[in-house]
Amino acid sequence: MAVDFSEFARVLKSLDVTGQVRELPEPAPTAATAAAQLGCEVGAIANSLVFSADGSPLLVMTSGAHRVDTSLIASLIGAASVSRADARSVREWTGQAIGGVGPVAHPAPIPTLVDNQLARYDVVWAAAGHPHTVFPTSFAELVRITSGTPADVGE
Numbered sequence: 412m413a414v415d416f417s418e419f420a421r422v423l424k425s426l427d428v429t430g431q432v433r434e435l436p437e438p439a440p441t442a443a444t445a446a447a448q449l450g451c452e453v454g455a456i457a458n459s460l461v462f463s464a465d466g467s468p469l470l471v472m473t474s475g476a477h478r479v480d481t482s483l484i485a486s487l488i489g490a491a492s493v494s495r496a497d498a499r500s501v502r503e504w505t506g507q508a509i510g511g512v513g514p515v516a517h518p519a520p521i522p523t524l525v526d527n528q529l530a531r532y533d534v535v536w537a538a539a540g541h542p543h544t545v546f547p548t549s550f551a552e553l554v555r556i557t558s559g560t561p562a563d564v565g566e
Contacts, residue, residue, distance in 0.1 A: 419540040422516040426556045430547035438542035440510035442475025445545060449536055452476070457529055457537040457553060459512040461501045461521075464490040468504040470521045472514055472537070472553055473564050474528040480565040484524065487562055511542040514557050523559035525550065530561075 420432045439445035442456035449456075456475030461468060462484065469488065473479050485493040501509050505517045514523070514537050529535050530550040537553065539546045554561055 416539055416541060416544045419513060419516050419544070423539075423546060423556075426515065428546070428548065428552060428556060432539040432544050432546045435543050435545060438510065439538070439545065440542050445536060445538075446475060449545065451534075451536065452532070454528065455532040455535050457514070457526075457535045457548070459505075459514055459538055461496040461505060461509075461512060462493050463496045463500060464488060464493045464522075468496065468500070468521045469493065470505075470512075470514070470523040470557070470559075471526070471564055472523060472529065472557065472559065473526040474531075474535075477526055477528055478565045484564060487524070487564075488522070507538075507540050508542070511538045511540055511544065513538045513540040513546075514548075514553055514559075516540055520558065523557040524562040524564055525554050525557065525559040526564045527561050528563075529553065 446453045454476035460471045481493040
């Protein structure tokens with residue numbers, strides 16, 4: 412299946428990201444399926460999870476080996492309520508579908524937390540806007556390109 416990821420690749424290039432978008436043979440809607448196809452640890456997959464924080468979008472880039480603690484996230488950002496966003500909100504806020512949400516290339520910037528656990532890996536893999544595409548990056552680069560805040564986001 413040929414996927415057009417040229418726009419996402421253009422955004423990465425504009426952000427001085429050197430890692431190239433890679434098309435996977437199968438969709439990778441979970442960290443485990445992505446890791447299996449890439450031959451890396453599940454923890455090296457940077458899941459892009461979209462939450463509704465008091466009705467506003469929040470992106471949490473978390474290690475695939477981690478579960479996000481929404482109560483912890485709420486206290487970190489000073490929100491009364493944090494919950495997983497529904498598919499319609501994810502598409503509206505990111506312009507991308509669940510299972511392929513990348514850390515960038517959204518219609519508008521989204522406040523982002525980047526899981527400190529990702530710093531354990533020299534290379535982390537993030538979705539590139541489609542369930543069939545990923546790109547290699549690093550913890551520091553994720554923080555930079557998302558203008559994100561490093562944080563402990565769960566366990």
